[in-house]
Amino acid sequence: MIHEVDEALRQLVREEALRGTDIEVAFDAPTKDWAARRNAPTVNVYLYDVREDLRRRQRGLLNEYDEDNIVTARHLPPRHMKLSYLVTAWTQRPEDEHRLLSSLLHGFLRHDALPPELLAGSLAEIGLPVAMTVALPPPEDRAFADVWSALGGELKPSLDVVVSAPVDPGRVFPAGPPAREGVRLDLSRGLGSAEEVGHHAEPEGGRVAMRRVRRPAS
Template identity: 75%
Template sequence: MIHEVDEALRRLVRDEALRGSDLDVAFDAPTKDWAARRNAPTVNIYLYDIREDMRRRQRGLLNEYDAQGKVASRQLPPRHMKLSYLVTAWTQRPEDEHRLLSDLLIGFLRYDAVPPRLLTGSLEELALPVPMTVALPPPEDRAFADVWSALGGELKPSLDVVVSAPVSSGRKFAAGPPAREGVELHTGEERVRHNVSADGVGMRKVAR
């Protein structure tokens, strides 16, 4: 699932935000060593945090139906994982980097979710929205300065892009046989069956 979100973001940057540009798109950690090896203008999309989106967790089970329209199995609802990306532009001049960041920001702001045409693999199969936010304030337990400190680099202008991607747990449960129609009452002397139909309730004696 993560690599499918990576590919969707790569295509969104190249085909939408920076259409017509031949900039490289990298997913490496933007450390000092990486920056020193870079030899072309680059947009870096670094995945720095993965955690469950608890606001989107659902309870209960989802039905799966067979060709006859009967419940064949039940499965747990998909869970949503928040993938947080640090998006930076790398060129020789800060002015060019700021221009790129502006184009990237406008490109991401066009969408509240990853466009379905960019989804592949399991994300395409689930056919669920993949919400996306950009440049929101970080949670209280995380600061971007801490991310840069962990990377061993200097603080750099960046965009925080968060994608909430659904993922199937893969846990399925076989459905039991369909319920029998009607209700049988055992009185000891005889067995009476109630048959419920579209035009009312009927009662008939079955056996003594």
């Protein structure tokens, strides 16, 4: 799933901000060593955090139906994972980096979710929106300065892009066969010449009719 989000973001960046340019899109950690080796204008999209989006968690089970609209199995609902990306521009001049960041910001703001035509693999199969936010304040337990400190680099202007991607947990519970008969009631005592042993539910005109069953008294 993560590599599918990576590819969708790569295409989105190229189509929305870098169309007509030969600027590279990289997913490497933007460390000092990486920056020293860079020799061309680059947009870096670095995945620095993965955690569950608890606000989107669903409870219960979802039914699966066959062509006769009969439940054949039940499965857990998808879980949503928040993939946080640090997006930076790398050129020779800060002014060019700022222009590139501005173009990237406008491109991301055009979308509340990754465009469906960019989704592939499990993201396309699951058929749910892949929500996306940009430049929101970070959670209280995380600061961007800490991310740069962990990378060993200097603080640099960046965009925080967070993608909430649905993931199928893969847990399926087969359903039992559907009920074919109604409830039988034992009313067999003290019935004279005939003994009533129960009622049998049968479909009648789209409704359920109760048929009385008798047997000769011994």
